[in-house]
Amino acid sequence: MTLLNPADAFYVSDIPAERPWSRIIKQGQTLRIIDSEGQQAVDALLYSADNPAERYSAQDTLRTQGAAYVDLGTQLVSNKGRVMATITADTCGRHDTSAGCCSCESNAVRFGEETKYQHACRENFIIELSKHGLTKRDIVANLNFFMNVPIDPSGNFTVVDGISAPGNYVDITASMDVIFVISNCPQINNPCNGFNPTPIRVLVWDPPAA
């Protein structure tokens, strides 16, 4: 993998715990997401900036690579079968794209009705997507960076403790101009955030000069 120098990044931002973020990542640019304090799930969605009806598709991505997890080299495929971006560096080793995002409504089902009034990723996504003219209708099954959801041959499916250490990062290089949307996951009812949501950092690099 190409090593990128953080000093060369033209954009750096810390996303506070529990908050959303979005930015257009242009073709050839690389977005790095750093799990600053470790064990923090980062929910992400991608939309074509030119035609947001074309968006990240978890099922197309998994089918294309023939395997159930996202890791180094995974191509993120759209619902029109095009590669939107590629995982070009990964110091964590495993990411999920089958478990979706948390919502107030699913939290109430999973953890009891008393958890309904807790902040959730879908609230973040709705707020952030509204800046791009998109709505809840546009939320599809997302990426969960730094989230560990092993699936065993019988189908058992469990969110287990995050395996990312402080400073672990993943690099995503865009193959088209994309609206990249993040929810820094506020979930406190399962181990995806070590029961303690923390800030993350994002950096963006331009493509290396030819």
Added chain:
Amino acid sequence: MMSAEMKREAAEANRRRYEELRATGQGATSKALPAATALDAAPIAPGAVIDREEIPFGWYATMRLRRGDALRVIDVSGLASASLIGWREEDMSERINCADTVKVQWSAAISKGRAILSDMGRVFLSLVEDTSGAHDLLCGGSTPASTAAAFGTAAMRNTHENFLAAANKVGLGLRDIPPCVTFFAPVSVDANGRFTWNAGRKRAGDFVDLRAEMNLVLVLSNCPHPLDPARPALGGPVTLIRHRLPPAGPDDPCRTTSPEIARAFVFTDRLYA
């Protein structure tokens, strides 16, 4: 603000609750799921049939179901698979949600007794009968890209374009096509995370009965699953029978498989109370 000590105590309490929920959800104390339906069991009484439709190989059908009605989906030849999406009729922004379905039930495998959830913490469909138990929620249906890769042509009929056509005919579009469930698609995940196709788990006559837990608009596409290794593609018709079921009681097996699913049913009942 909570002190660090209070935060740690809250986190520990949340961890204990999660571990209890996981033990229950993965079978430590949960009710066992019912055995698969036998191929010759669960006949539909002639008077209970509302209508029927046969989807030719490669095609799709749209079905409207009232809450409480059921749809039998039959793989007549043992060569077909049926990919399903759908929306709640009164508010079509509420739709089938594969991620919540597997997450809430702690399982990427669905079988008799399981539920399929919407994105709003409610039950979309229940699997009241199922002879197969070999269904896929992870890989999706065929697409122009998948048929090009498998058969050298993007011009074959495929599930993505079937869904697109069907969605447009009910006033929706590309934005409204969620991840799908594919019935009679025996996909599992091996120890290395690779998908595996288990051809021995397909039989002629396999069927599921899907009970609508809300008023639904469903689309079913009858195309080869993208992981089906048959070359050339094999397939057959999918028969759909819409029929009436007796009302579900409080001890209905699908309503009582886990505390999570019991809550999802309560929330669904509230919508129609």
